[in-house]
Amino acid sequence: MSSNTKLIHDAFTEFSRVSGTLVTYYTVLETTIRDLKKEIEEKNKELEKSKLYLQSILDSLPICVSVLDGEKVIFSNKQMEALQGSDFITRIPLGKEKSGECSVGRFRYRWRKEELTNGLEGKMIMIFEDVTEIERMKERHEMDKRLMAMGEMAARIAHEIKNPLGSMELFLSLLMKEKKKTKQYCDYILLGIKTIERIINNILSYTRPRQLSFIRENLSEVIKEMIDFMSISFKGKDIAIEFHSSCTDATLFDPDLMRLVIMNLMSNAVDAVTEKGTITITLTEEGEYTLLSVHDDGNGMDEETHRNIFNPFFTTKEKGVGLGLFIVYNIIKAHGGYIEVETYPGSGSTFNVYIPKVIP
DSSP: OOHHHHHHHHHHHHHHHHHHHHHHHHHHHHHHHHHHHHHHHHHHHHHHHHHHHHHHHHHHSSEEEEEEETTEEEEEOHHHHTTGGGTGGGGSOOSSOOEEEEEETTEEEEEEEEEOOTTOTTEEEEEEEEOHHHHHHHHHHHHHHHHHHHHHHHHHHHHHHHHHHHHHHHHHHHHHHHOGGGHHHHHHHHHHHHHHHHHHHHHHHTTSOOOOOOEEEOTHHHHHHHHHHHGGGGTTSEEEEEEEEOOOSOEEEOHHHHHHHHHHHHHHHHHHHTTEEEEEEEEEEETTEEEEEEEEOSOOOOHHHHHHTTSTTOOSSSSOOSOHHHHHHHHHHHTTOEEEEEEETTTEEEEEEEEESSOO
């Protein structure tokens, strides 16, 4: 074999060996790539499962969560998505403030935001907590404290006034016996004293605990009775009253005091609509409560009036003494219920009265 032929033979032999080695490595590489691809697919499935698991956890939290990239929302949990329809997120300042409070309708939220790190620079997480019920409980607690203080003050005032009234009544009675010609004037004075005494006794009856006389019946009949009674007070005015009831269960309540509640709420609504408007009264069932709602389409209340509406002696009426809604609050509290007021400037006000179906 010539040297050239041997050289060519050796070259082909080496080529065959290298080719075989490449095929072997390719097969190994192909197997490795296939294993890596399978592993990646499994990891992706695990990541997707983890993502769904995290999403499920975030959706189950009783808070609203959003992640922002600049001003763009790139993630929201279920609770936050429920608020986005009202452009909720756009109400929050994106400046240096780290926390604050805001409102959506009758709901109140406390919010907090933090800048993200670990490769997520430029993004921000925002958390919102619904504190509506907490704030309402705080307001009711503060109202109870204020009313307790005012009640104690009213009791002291009433006690101080009743003593001289008793003396005046005694001396006037003696005067009537001695001077017949002054009897007419004395009658007027006695009537005034009796009127003052009745007012004082009314104040005392709502600043001291009292035993209620409960009955069990449908509240609709009492409401209809008071609508007929109150309609006399706005004759000549263009005021309409609508009553709707879907309540079929009986409610436990003191009928005399509940009439006073309805009368005061209706009187308040009539004053709100002035000469023309509609008062809508509804009676529904809300779980363990009977819900009495009185809505007027008047001008609504400003913030100060809304905040002080149940305070004794607070009134916006020229001839009012500010005890009507104070008495309503105390009666409903004595029933174990509570009152919430919704008001919007230009859209009227709604008094929602929650009365327990069972004795508290």
